[in-house]
Amino acid sequence: MSADLKARFEAAVAQSKNLSERPDNATLLKIYALYKQATVGDNEEKKPGFGDMVGRAKWDAWAKLKGTSAEDAMQQYIDLIESLS
Known part of the structure; x- marks a missing residue:
């Protein structure tokens, strides 16, 4: 992974906290999922129950x-x- 990509990603993460408008829920889920995939990798966690x-x-x-x-x-x-910016 290039240092440039990592730096651009970190800048985008910072930028995501200062968006002028709150994205819709579908977009927020995509932001969350891409962040987790980029920083953790494949989802190996147990699926939450129906109440959550x-x-x-x-x-x-x-x-x-x-x-x-x-x-x-x-x-x-x-x-x-x-x-989104």
């Missing part, structure tokens, strides 16, 4: 990215945040 709707939505969004490389997830995250 938010947790399940986050888990599902992250699980959909299984097999995506950290570099690809970082680039997609950067592109998404830039499109």
Whole structure:
């Protein structure tokens, strides 16, 4: 992974906290999932129970990215945040 990509990703993470408008829930889930895939890798966590709707939505969004490389997830995250800015 290039240092440039990592630096651009970290800048996008900082930028994500200062967006002028709060993204819709679907976009927020995508931001969360791309961040987790980029920083943790494939979702190996236990799926939350039915009572935890938010947790399940986050888990599902992250699980959909299984097999995506950290570099690809970082680039997609950067592109998404830039499109929202």
